[in-house]
Amino acid sequence: MADFPTTARVVVIGGGVVGVSALYHLAKAGWTDAVLLERNELTAGSTWHAAGNVPTFSASWSIMNMQRYSAELYRGLGAAVDYPMNYHVTGSVRLGHTADRLTEFKRVVGMGRYQGLDLNILAPDEIRSVYPFLETHGLTGALYDPYDGDIDPAQLTQALAKGARAMGAKIERFCPATAVRREAGEWVITTPRGEIRCEVVVNAAGYRAREVARLFGRDLPMVVMSHQYLLFDTIPELAVWSAEVGHKLPLLRDVDASYYMRQEKMGLNLGPYERGCRAHWVTPDDPMPEDFSFQLFPDDLERLETQIADAMARVPMLAKAGLSKVINGPIPYAPDGNPLIGPMPGLPNAYEACVFTFGICQAGGAGKVLAEWVTEGTTEWDMWSCDPRRFTGFEDPAYCLAKGREVYANEYAIQFPQHFWPEGRDCKLSAVHDRTRALGAVYGPANGWERALWYARPGDDTSDEGSRTWDREGPWFGAVREECLAVRDSAGILDLPGFSRFRVKGAHVADWLAAQITGKVPSVGRLGLAYFADGKGRIVTEMSVARLAADEVMLITAATAQAHDREWLQKHLAAGLKLTDETDLWSTQIVTGPASRAVLTKVTEADLSRPWLTWQVATIAGAEVMLLRVSFAGELGWEVHSHVADTPAVWDALMAAGKAHGLRPFGMFALNSLRLEKGYRAWKGDLSTDYTVLQGGLGRFVDFTKTHFRGRAALLAEQQAGSAKRFVTLRVEAGAYDPPYMSTIWHDGKVVGETTSGGWGHRVDACIALGMLRADLAVPGTALEVEIFGQRCAAVVQPDAPLWDPANARIRA
Numbered sequence: 001m002a003d004f005p006t007t008a009r010v011v012v013i014g015g016g017v018v019g020v021s022a023l024y025h026l027a028k029a030g031w032t033d034a035v036l037l038e039r040n041e042l043t044a045g046s047t048w049h050a051a052g053n054v055p056t057f058s059a060s061w062s063i064m065n066m067q068r069y070s071a072e073l074y075r076g077l078g079a080a081v082d083y084p085m086n087y088h089v090t091g092s093v094r095l096g097h098t099a100d101r102l103t104e105f106k107r108v109v110g111m112g113r114y115q116g117l118d119l120n121i122l123a124p125d126e127i128r129s130v131y132p133f134l135e136t137h138g139l140t141g142a143l144y145d146p147y148d149g150d151i152d153p154a155q156l157t158q159a160l161a162k163g164a165r166a167m168g169a170k171i172e173r174f175c176p177a178t179a180v181r182r183e184a185g186e187w188v189i190t191t192p193r194g195e196i197r198c199e200v201v202v203n204a205a206g207y208r209a210r211e212v213a214r215l216f217g218r219d220l221p222m223v224v225m226s227h228q229y230l231l232f233d234t235i236p237e238l239a240v241w242s243a244e245v246g247h248k249l250p251l252l253r254d255v256d257a258s259y260y261m262r263q264e265k266m267g268l269n270l271g272p273y274e275r276g277c278r279a280h281w282v283t284p285d286d287p288m289p290e291d292f293s294f295q296l297f298p299d300d301l302e303r304l305e306t307q308i309a310d311a312m313a314r315v316p317m318l319a320k321a322g323l324s325k326v327i328n329g330p331i332p333y334a335p336d337g338n339p340l341i342g343p344m345p346g347l348p349n350a351y352e353a354c355v356f357t358f359g360i361c362q363a364g365g366a367g368k369v370l371a372e373w374v375t376e377g378t379t380e381w382d383m384w385s386c387d388p389r390r391f392t393g394f395e396d397p398a399y400c401l402a403k404g405r406e407v408y409a410n411e412y413a414i415q416f417p418q419h420f421w422p423e424g425r426d427c428k429l430s431a432v433h434d435r436t437r438a439l440g441a442v443y444g445p446a447n448g449w450e451r452a453l454w455y456a457r458p459g460d461d462t463s464d465e466g467s468r469t470w471d472r473e474g475p476w477f478g479a480v481r482e483e484c485l486a487v488r489d490s491a492g493i494l495d496l497p498g499f500s501r502f503r504v505k506g507a508h509v510a511d512w513l514a515a516q517i518t519g520k521v522p523s524v525g526r527l528g529l530a531y532f533a534d535g536k537g538r539i540v541t542e543m544s545v546a547r548l549a550a551d552e553v554m555l556i557t558a559a560t561a562q563a564h565d566r567e568w569l570q571k572h573l574a575a576g577l578k579l580t581d582e583t584d585l586w587s588t589q590i591v592t593g594p595a596s597r598a599v600l601t602k603v604t605e606a607d608l609s610r611p612w613l614t615w616q617v618a619t620i621a622g623a624e625v626m627l628l629r630v631s632f633a634g635e636l637g638w639e640v641h642s643h644v645a646d647t648p649a650v651w652d653a654l655m656a657a658g659k660a661h662g663l664r665p666f667g668m669f670a671l672n673s674l675r676l677e678k679g680y681r682a683w684k685g686d687l688s689t690d691y692t693v694l695q696g697g698l699g700r701f702v703d704f705t706k707t708h709f710r711g712r713a714a715l716l717a718e719q720q721a722g723s724a725k726r727f728v729t730l731r732v733e734a735g736a737y738d739p740p741y742m743s744t745i746w747h748d749g750k751v752v753g754e755t756t757s758g759g760w761g762h763r764v765d766a767c768i769a770l771g772m773l774r775a776d777l778a779v780p781g782t783a784l785e786v787e788i789f790g791q792r793c794a795a796v797v798q799p800d801a802p803l804w805d806p807a808n809a810r811i812r813a
């Protein structure tokens with residue numbers, strides 16, 4: 001016990017590959033006073049039995065970043081820490097059975113190229129040149145990834161551990177964290193060998209992360225599934241071929257049939273993601289055992305029959321091989337299948353790096369990201385896709401189970417841009433959900449809230465299958481067009497439950513807010529858009545500010561930003577200010593279009609001549625509401641904010657008054673189209689920490705006359721030196737598809753930028769992309785190309801003004 005560390009700067013709980021990578025990267029960043037606690041032996045959780053596949057492929061930009069970094073790290077790690085290990089870069093073949101699948105591949109090839117990865121697509125008759133044992137029936141092509149491979153997960157963990165120790169970090173094995181408490185601004189971690197005081201703590205407890213989170217009083221959204229792979233005996237044919245060519249087969253993923261298969265020694269290893277998947281330890285009669293270190297679940301081959309039969313037909317030599325071993329181990333799933341990396345919501349100096357379903361291939365990148373969170377408070381890449389604060393607390397065990405099963409069973413499914421998965425729905429319903437449903441609303445969730453995406457007309461296809469398409473003109477297209485044109489020509493009403501909103505009150509609220517945002521604080525009675533930057537001037541978040549009184553503001557922000565923005569505000573709150581989260585108290589209707597004033601005149605005595613960017617209290621249907629004169633749709637309009645209990649009456653009054661004026665309900669798809677035409681940015685697409693406020697073209701929201709605000713020095717330096725990138729609006733001669741997030745922009749044969757969102761503008765009848773472009777090219781009229789699913793489409797940089805109503809005359813009407 002004498003040498004047991006009683007203090008450390010940072011303690012990592014959990015010695016799987018992720019925890020050890022976090023330790024390694026913390027030490028590398030100079031935080032060498034670091035201790036890792038492992039309840040058993042390193043790798044005892046999910047790591048020891050993992051198949052060890054290390055793909056770079058991902059349809060998510062940030063996950064691809066992490067996996068690319070991991071592969072790069074692993075290539076040099078053995079030499080860097082002097083711990084030779086088995087890492088085979090075999091390449092991989094990802095099979096496609098449909099045209100839609102090839103479209104997905106083309107998108108990933110484009111993203112990969114931008115990240116420096118040279119992925120390419122093979123025609124069906126080319127696949128056998130890299131994978132000779134394959135039958136090509138039913139295939140439309142394949143994606144070849146030369147960087148894919150497999151690594152020994154235990155060796156990888158030990159190599160990282162060796163590297164971390166060499167830098168001074170300590171690893172305490174057979175030493176579980178059993179309690180935590182906060183004392184005098186520090187964390188105190190209890191273990192059977194004594195207590196450790198530390199500044200920062202990290203939960204990296206893998207499938208036990210929920211148990212560890214409970215020590216912090218937090219309920220972590222996750223579920224434990226079981227995943228199996230089958231090891232087959234030596235296949236003589238394969239052994240002969242391997243000896244002849246001197247390397248292993250590439251890893252095979254038949255994603256439409258839902259399995260991976262790779263060469264393990266001279267046999268094969270087959271890992272299916274089956275539909276009839278199984279969660280464990282979810283009911284009181286099946287509690288998680290006190291200890292499951294180095295243990296497995298019993299084999300359960302029945303549920304894999306479809307994939308086994310499929311694999312044998314695809315690679316017939318598999319049918320001749322004897323099954324030698326089945327590995328069935330615990331694998332954690334968050335409700336969206338991504339890990340949790342980042343600040344632990346609501347607690348100071350506590351972080352999470354857990355719930356990894358692909359922890360072997362992501363550990364390298366995850367360690368880097370976690371270390372940046374801890375040591376710098378921010379990350380190089382925007383990592384919202386993995387931020388624990390994307391979950392806000394409504395995700396109860398039933399939700400986690402339903403979503404976990406759904407994600408597992410669809411692990412390789414195509415993520416179509418307008419498709420929303422059916423499980424875990426109806427968690428939060430608007431006060432007028434029954435009314436919008438009766439009007440034909442088709443819903444999609446945002447922070448659990450079901451919001452109308454579009455309103456189906458009689459005969460429109462509202463099936464789940466119908467929304468699984470890359471096409472712009474999906475079943476919703478005609479209805480969305482009508483909705484947009486109604487907003488343009490008469491008026492539309494959008495039910496928008498779940499806006500996040502925070503009231504901040506206190507004598508010095510204006511001074512405090514001025515130091516938090518880059519721009520001006522609106523005066524009493526007025527509204528403003530506010531940008532919150534980090535120390536590097538990058539965009540942390542955007543909020544609408546309603547200045548309620550000299551000492552009071554209401555901050556309104558995206559539904560999904562609730563936990564993130566609350567935490568940011570709380571963390572930076574000045575003494576004497578009171579912050580209240582009023583999200584659940586209010587609901588919102590957006591009433592917009594040239595007839596919106598006429599509609600509102602019928603239901604309220606409010607002064608509707610008050611200018612754009614003002615707010616007032618008004619009465620509608622006997623209820624007190626807040627009327628905010630703004631419109632994300634870019635027309636004359638108001639946001640009607642009512643208390644939830646009053647919302648049905650307010651909705652009914654507006655609908656009745658709107659009848660004579662052609663008021664039409666519209667949904668989020670229409671709103672997205674309308675906002676693109678105005679160049680209004682969306683959070684975590686166009687607005688993210690990947691860009692600074694100035695790069696984002698938001699210079700008019702930066703007030704350098706203020707002597708102090710977060711990010712000022714960095715933004716000033718950028719202003720003096722000039723921005724490397726600039727926000728632009730493009731008109732694109734697109735074909736059947738709109739450009740998705742992170743489509744590459746080309747000029748003169750070079751990649752010069754990326755789109756951050758794209759879609760069809762029905763008022764301007766054009767495909768629009770918002771994006772970031774090399775600054776010297778951000779000149780109106782510059783001809784470019786946007787690569788949309790592999791096809792380069794002509795595009796032109798537009799003037800730095802909205803495409804629709806550039807002078808804002810309609811909004812100000």
Ligand SMILES: Cc1cc2nc3c(=O)[nH]c(=O)nc-3n(C[C@H](O)[C@H](O)[C@H](O)COP(=O)(O)OP(=O)(O)OC[C@H]3O[C@@H](n4cnc5c(N)ncnc54)[C@H](O)[C@@H]3O)c2cc1C
Nearest residue numbers: 014016018039045046047051052053177206358359360361
């Ligand atoms: C069959 C199977 C095959 C897989 N194949 C792949 C693959 O090919 N590629 C891939 O990328 N991923 C794969 N995975 C997933 C991969 O295994 C996990 O994502 C990864 O191992 C997670 O690592 P981790 O460090 O987060 O968690 P773990 O490895 O589970 O480590 C967590 C550690 O925390 C320790 N711990 C828990 N509670 C405490 C406590 N209170 N105090 C101290 N220590 C504690 C545990 O003992 C454990 O060692 C596979 C999973 C399975 C089941």
